[in-house]
Amino acid sequence: MNKQSSLKYILLSAMLFLTAAAEAQFHIIPQxxxxxAGSGSMVLSKAAVIGVNKETEPIGRYLQEYLNQNYGLATTVKVYGQIPAKTPIRLNNVWSNQEGAYTMHVSPVSVSISGNGAGVFYGVQSLIQLLPTDKGAPLKIAACAIADQPRFGWRGLSLDVSRHFFTVDEVKKYIDVMAHYKLNTFHWHLTDDEGWRIQIDKYPRLTEVGSKISYYAKRGEFRKLDNLIDDGRDGFYTKDEIRDVIKYAQDRFVTILPEIEMPGHSEAAIFAYPQLGCQDSTGAKHRVRMLDPGEYTFKFMEDVxxxxxxLFPNQYVHIGGDEAEMVDWLKSPTAVALMKxxxxxxxxxxxxxxxKRIEKFLLSKNKRLVGWxxxxxGGLAExxxxxSWQGEAGGIAAAKMRHHVVMTPLPYMYFDAPQANEELEPIGWNPPVTWQMVYxxxxxxxxxxxxxxxxxxxAQGNIWNEKIPNAQHLQYMVYPRALAVAELTWSPKSEKNLDRFGWKMKNQYGLFKLWNFNARLPDIDGxxxxxxxxxxLKLVMNYPLNGAKVRYNINGKMPDANSTAVPFPVNINVPLKDSIGLRTFTTWTLNDQHIRQTANIKRVSIKPTHEKPASLKPGMAYEIFKTRERDIAKLENEKPFETGVTNLxxxxxxxxxxxxxxxxxxxFIKIDKEADYELTSGxxxxxxxFVDNEEVIKPGFNTYVEPQKALLHLKKGVYALSGHYMADKANENQTLIELKTVGGDKLYPKFYLIH
Incomplete structure (x- = not known):
């Protein structure tokens, strides 16, 4: 390389480095x-003017309140016909054929956001994420140019207020944080077996009785509330309170989808008005959660x-339809007569x-029906x-029938599941669901x-609150997983990047602290x-949040809040003779935020085989068994359905x-250079x-919930490799084995896999 070429290479490398460093300032979610990235930054003064036109004035007032409340500024809003170019913050209403689209330009002297309605609001949310979260720091905003628009029109999050009631202020805060991340549909689950939460003037007992199920359960007049971790929280929303919440949501461009459950999950309504309950001609006494499909019921539900x-101005009404105990109808004289x-x-x-009867009524009111x-x-309403919650099958079938679908499938979109190892997290339904799985x-x-x-x-994230008694616990369960919903529903599919999202997610905790919002803490890496x-065992424990501390043991005993805390990073360097149980208890901020993690370190002996590489062929041999047998040990003498060789x-x-x-x-794994290697599965x-017949990766564990890896010092040579797994759609495009040098790049399978 000559001097001129060398200089060009150095300059190009420097430019790429500076560009990467500049873009590293931007941790906007959704992407x-x-x-x-631009050059330099704007410093927002304490008395900055927010210039708006008539259409964007409410958004300007919103931004003014946010800045003044969270940063102690004294910004003012001025309404112009034509906003002067020198105004520090300009919010311009411009027409766009894409709902929610916006552009934002930040220069060293001003911020300009343009869009139509919701678009300007979403641009403001991106601006908020560019602000430092340290109230004492200068409010520097990195120069940049953004052009943005949503991928999907439905970006949802639900809230179940039936199992545990949440106050108006708690609901507003929930909506607030949704809006910060451009989620736009708030699914309000207002009725269920455990409580009726919405005032209905024509049927006052729905709230006089149906909203106080916990009270009546304690008196012995209602069944003991099952599945709840306590006795529940009674309460309901008046119509004025609901109007207040609707207006609050509208100001944040969030649509509220009300859900009134039917024909199942209706026990609270039936307790208030027993005539609604499914009749039983056998005279048997049992729990009644099903509505009787008679004219009294239909008139009642139409009135409701x-x-x-x-109350609700939006296009849709959700009527539930899930988990209906339909066999009860076979004993009901009303239902049997209806069938005939x-x-x-x-x-x-x-x-x-x-x-379909409820759908017909809703259509007569210019509303559309949503159901699980x-x-x-039995036939889908027209x-x-x-x-789609029971996996994707229902949603796929409906889309093939040309019906609109919102994907909310188990397990990915269910946030009442724990976020890590079940033994270390608050109690929840179903196996763990991590933010990576959601993303x-x-x-x-x-x-x-x-x-x-x-x-x-x-798509939409769902939360069911049998095990969630208060707002702090609710926030812990929903965030940061809701951030993944925000990005997967907004950003282009081609822009999805798990590692980048993980970095951006950890940068949101300054905002959570600013908002006094109890999102679950991130895990310690590694x-x-x-x-x-x-x-x-040589291990460095790092943590992304400044000021966090950790209490840890390597004797297998879990520390607690009374154990000695040390700041990050933590260097562990101890002899390893057999096995070690690493246990950590991480804390951050002053409101008792903490997470627990465990890891087991097992020492094994790994030796190379006597096979010579020259006698072996490239690739890995495989056998496929098509079978009903779920115990692989019983396939030892079976003939494979197919055999072959693969590079992974x-x-x-x-x-x-x-x-x-x-x-x-x-x-076999062929090692050409003695070094420390890390082996994992994708x-x-x-x-x-198995390497040299030692199990290095155990089967059946979720890699995000209980990550596994082998850290092996391997000499030059050939090492026996074997393994097995159940092949299905979930892993058809995933990488079976990943091998890299510790601290280095991944190795290419075609160079190290032989048989």
Whole structure:
């Protein structure tokens, strides 16, 4: 390389470094469609003017209140016909054919945000994320240019207030933080078995009695509330309170979707008005959660929905439809008579009849019906929108039928599940769901054609509050996972980047602290279950939040708040003879925020084989077994369905529902240079992997919940490799084995896999 070329190379490298460093300042969630770093930054003065026009004045007032309240500024809002170019912050209303689109330009002298309605508001949210979260620091805003618009129109988050009631102020704060991250649909679950939370003038006992289920349970007049961690929280919203919340949400461009459950999950309503309950001709006494499908019920629910519709201005009303105990109808004289009269063949068709009658009523009021995916059973109502919660199948079926769909599937979109190892987290439903699992979810299934995928309106995170008694606990369960929903529903699919999102997510905690918002703390990086052949454990524990402290033990005993705390980083360097149980208790800020983590470090002996590389062929040998057998040990003498050689990804072979694919792999890892190596799997649910017959990756663990890796010092040579896993759609495109030098780059499988 000559001097001129060398100089060009140095300059290019410097420019790339400076560009990367500049863009590292931008941790906006959701990721904008286009973001370009500028030069320098703007310093926002204490008395800055926010220039608005008539259309953007409410957003200007919102920003003024935010800046003055959170940073102690004295900004003012001025309304102009034409906003002067020298105004420090300019909010311009411009027409756009894309709802929610905006542009933002930050220079060393001003900030300009342009968009239509919601777009200007979303630009303001991006601006808020560019502000420092230290109130005492100068308010520097990095220069940049952003052009942005949402991918999906439905970016949702639910709140169940039936199991535990939440106050108006608590609901407003929930909406506030949604809006900060451009989530725009608040699904308000207002009725269920455990409580009726909305005032209905025509039927006052719904709130006089149905909102006080906890009170009546304590008196012995109502069943003991099951599944709750306590006796619940009674309460309801008056119509004036609901109007107040609706206005609050509208000011933040959030639409409220009310849910009135039917025909199941209706026990609170039935307790208030027993005539609603499903009749039983056998005279049996049992818990009644189903509405009787008679004219009294339909008139009652139409009256209720009329008052709901008068309150809520949005297009949709959610009527539930899930988990209906339809077999109860087979004992009801009303339902049996209905089946005969309408020629309905089974109870599922009664459900369809019920939903279609409610749909017809809603259409007469210019509203559209939303229901959970059970409303597909017995025949889907003509204009219904389906929320797919029992996995994706219902949503895929509805989209193929040309019905609109909101994807909310288990497990990815259910935030009542714990966020890490169940033993270390607050009690919840279902196996753990981490923010990585949420982020990796794609609402538009590959099973849909491009035309069918257009019927996917977006996605929504759900939270059910049997185990969540207060607002602080609620915030812990929903965030940071809701941030992943925000990005996967807003940002282009091509812009998804898990590592970048993780970095940006950790940068949100300054805002959470500013807002006094109890999001779950991030994990310590690198606390993994480790198998190693090294004689010492060397580990550096780092943490992304300044001021955090950790209490830890390596004797397998979990520390607590009374243990000695030390600041990060923490260096662990101890002899390793057998196994170590690392336990950590991390705290941050003063309101008792903490998380616990565990890792087990096991020492093994790994030796090379006597095989010579020259006698071996490239690739890894595999066998596929098509079987009903779920115990792989019983396949020892079975003949494989297929054999082959691969460089890592074994072709996925679809099988009938009752069959499964077991894959066995066998080969060697060829090491050309003695060094420390890290071996992991890219499977979300881990395979079993063995090196020299030592199990280094255990099967069946979620890599995000209980990460595993092998840290091995390997000499030059050949090491026996084997393993097995169950092949399915979840891992068909995932990487079975990842090998890299510690602190270095990943190695290419075609160079180290042989058989």
């Amino acid at each position: 904008p469609v286009s973001l370009k 929905l009329t008052e709901v519709i008068e 009269r309408e020629h309905l063949k089974n109870e599922k068709e009664v459900q369809s009849y019920f939903i 995916d059970e409303i597909l059973q 204009s219904a929108t389906v929320m 990796n979810y794609e609402p538009q299934s590959k099973e849909l054609t491009a035309a069918e995928a257009e019927y996917i309106l977006g 606390i993994d279950n480790i198998v190693t052949n090294k004689t010492r 990804i074994v072709p996925f072979k679809p099988v009938a529902e009752e069959y499964i694919n077991w894959v066995k792999i066998k080969g 499977f979300e649910v881990s395979p079993a992997l």
